[in-house]
Amino acid sequence: MVVPCYNESLNLSSFYLNVCHQIHTIQAQINLAIQYEFIFINDGSTDNTWEILTQLNNQDNKIHCINFSRNFGKEAAILAGLKQAKGDAIVLIDADLQDPVELIFQMVKLYHTQSIDIIYAKRINRKGESAIRATFSEAFYKISQVISEVKIQSGVRDFRLMSKEVADAILELNEYHRFSKAIFEWVGFNKMCLEYEYIPREAGISGWSFYKLFKYAIEGLISFSTLPLRLTFIFGMFFSIISFVYGGWIIFDTLLFGNSVKGYPSLMCVIIFLGGIQLIALGIIGEYIARIYEQVKNRPHFITRRENDPKK
Ligand code: UDP
Ligand code: MG
Secondary structure, eight states: OEEEESSOHHHHHHHHHHHHHHHHHHHHHTTOOOOOOEEEEEOSOSSTHHHHHHHHHHHOTTEEEEEOSSOOOHHHHHHHHHHHOOSSEEEEOOTTSOSOTTHHHHHHHHHHHHOOSEEEEEESOOTTSOHHHHHHHHHHHHHHHHHOSSOOOTTEEEEEEEEHHHHHHHHHOOOSSOOHHHHHHHTOOOEEEEEEOOOOOSSSOOSOOHHHHHHHHHHHHHHTOOHHHHHHHHHHHHHHHHHHHHHHHHHHHHHHHOOSSTTHHHHHHHHHHHHHHHHHHHHHHHHHHHHHHHHHTTOOSOOOOTTOOTTO
16 A cells, blocks of 8 residues: 555544555455555655654554655655555555545455456546636646547546556656656556545645646646647748748739838748748757657656566
């Protein structure tokens, strides 16, 4: 279990008890001896989350804690947790009890019986969320559907079970600015979705301010699309074509009928021509920057399955 925690002191004890109860239920019902560990990541909390984690750690030797030096954000916490996790399967879950703990049972069962690599949770409604946040979230998903190379569905949570193989693939993407929602999609593997109704936060407040969410959304759009860079080139081409046609027309018109404003036709031709050329040049530079950008992200070119050759 990988659990990012930011100011979750009010939720941690009941979260821990709830999950332990779930694991014991699974063990009893499907008669499966599960060995498990908890990895809690304290993401620079300002309340006494760390004290509670240390107490839990003293009580239970299955609990491991990572303490960040400051608030690095949930993405960094997920990364640290995945790096540390040793299990065959990893469940990533929020500490605030907004992710229904009962789904862990179904996730483990599906993983165990059908060997599905990723079983993720999806919220079927946005009930309880503020209207502004819901509108912006929906807008983000719509834009990203159009411009992004990976399609993320609205309502899909980070809450999921993934096999170690998937986690290793995710760790191979060592880009600095991480956007897990898209990374989870990008790595592929077979997936299954479990749907659930929205659950309000048990206690505490969401660690995501509007600004943090906005920054995160921009991250999501920029990390998985170079379309914004390409647009300059497309605009440049578009305006150049218009400028050539218009320039041609001005020359033709001036030669045939003359133009009463001296210097206007030649000035217009020069302005629109140079404008178009500049945008094309910017677009070409953009194309190169896009490639440099892709390269410095240093992503693997592909990810293979461990058993991809049946003869081996
Ligand atoms: N979280 C974190 N660092 C942050 C913000 C949030 O580790 O900077 C954790 C938080 O403790 C929780 C999970 O990420 O376990 C989801 O956060 P939150 O509940 O605030 O997000 P929401 O449910 O509103 O999307
Ligand atoms: Mg939450």
